[in-house]
Amino acid sequence: MCDLKAKHYLCFFTLVLSSQSFALDIASVYHEPKILHLQQDQKADIHFTLSNEAKITLKIFDDRDFLIKKITMQGSKGAQKISWDGKDMAGKIVPSEAYHYAIEAKGPAGETAEYDSTDITGGKTVRASNVAWDKDKSVIRYQLPKPARVIIRIGIQNRGPLMQSLLDWSPRDGGFNNEPWDGMDASGVINLASHPKLDISVDAYSLSDNSIIVGSSNSNIQFISNMTWTKEKRIVKQPHKKKMYAHSQQTPETRSDLDIKLVLANTPKEAKDGASVVKGFVPIRLEVSEKDQVRLLDRGFEPIFFLDGIYMHENEMGFLPVTWQWDTRKVKEGEHFITGNIRSYEGNFGSATLKVYVKNK
Known part of the structure; x- marks a missing residue:
């Protein structure tokens, strides 16, 4: 050991250089293309640099933060590239959606480094x-x-x-x-x-900077329904303070709009031009799909009813099932459209329309 005073500074300097030489960093991360078109046999290439040699693990997660793909390789100092073919751990093509990735590295001396920009980019x-x-x-x-x-x-x-x-x-x-x-x-x-x-x-x-959009343009989010591998979830490293109406903070399963429908509470006895014939007081029931009921009741909501696009009625505090007693005696005979809206207090909406024919005489 450096027991002599004259050698103390030389030993300290050597230790500093040694620790610096083993420092491990992941830098200059980017990917291309930003949209992966699987029908064209494309692959997403993730590029980055390593400050020293290390074992590298690329992890790809879906919007729920579930691991759907892991790729491991040995990397040397300098520029690196890992390619992803758009398939999951079972070798199946993933649903058309946006996925995000993290890179982990471990050096020969046990030093580690990680890149994950999910929590610090996107959501704006x-x-x-x-x-x-x-x-x-x-x-x-x-x-x-x-x-x-x-x-x-x-x-x-x-x-x-x-x-x-x-x-x-x-x-x-x-x-x-x-x-x-x-x-x-x-x-x-x-x-x-x-x-x-x-x-x-x-x-x-x-989207976060480490997001890869896969496939064609779907109108709704989709997930892998059957994960045959051990489930692993990404650890959120920088939680954000809860905000009202912040859909980026809602889970993918609960941020979507609502599936609702309008029905006549009483079975009509007559139809005209594809519309149920109604008269007098008509109970209109607004039904919410079973999959949306729990989150809607947890968050609170307002049901609103419109007649031919004109506001008619709402409840400040919603409950299920919702029924509106419509007095058809106040409208002209003929075809009419009733629209029901649901507005949750977290910014989720639902809409449904029902065509009827009013015949009070």
Whole structure:
């Protein structure tokens, strides 16, 4: 050992150099392409540099933070590349969705390094621009400044009802995007394509920098339904303070809009032009899908009813099932459209429309 005073500083300097020589860093991380088109046999290449040789593990997670792929290799000092073919641990092609990755490295002396930008990038509000409805091409056009999760809601202006959630927090690339829409409401009852007061809302939040979008453009998020490997979940390293209406903080299973429908509580005895014939006081029941009931009751909600796009009734405190007693004596005889909306206190919405024919005489 360095027991002489003259050698003390030389020993200390040697130890510092030794510790620095074994320091392990992962830097200059990026991937290409940003969208992986599996039908073109593409692979996603993750590039990075190592400060020293190490065993490398690439981990890929889905939006729930479940591990879906792990690739291990030995890396030397300098530039590295790991390719992912868009398949999971069972060798199956993953659903079209956005995935994020982390890189772990372990050196020969036990030193470690990790890259994971999931918690420190993404989740920020992204404002879409140039939103337009192209009726001739039946597409909604918009532009994003960066890759993001997007929801498109279609309603009627001037505090009218929500009519359709066309896109439900699905990943989209930055730049110009086109979403096909047939012009119909969520229930397929009303064609809104030429409605003079159509209101199209495009909301989005950014994906993290380590996100890879896989496959074609789905309107809803999808997950691997059967994981045959040992489940592993990514550890959140930087939790964020809970915010109201922050969809990026909601779990993928609970951030989506709601699946609801309207039904007549009493079975109609007559139909006309595909619509149930009603008269007098008519109980309209708003039903919520079983999969959405628990989170809706936990978060609280307001049910709202519209007649031909005009506000009619709401409950400040929602409960299930919801029934509205509609007095048809106050409307003209003929065809009418009842729209029910649900608005949860965490910003999740639902819409359904029912066509009826009023005949009080």
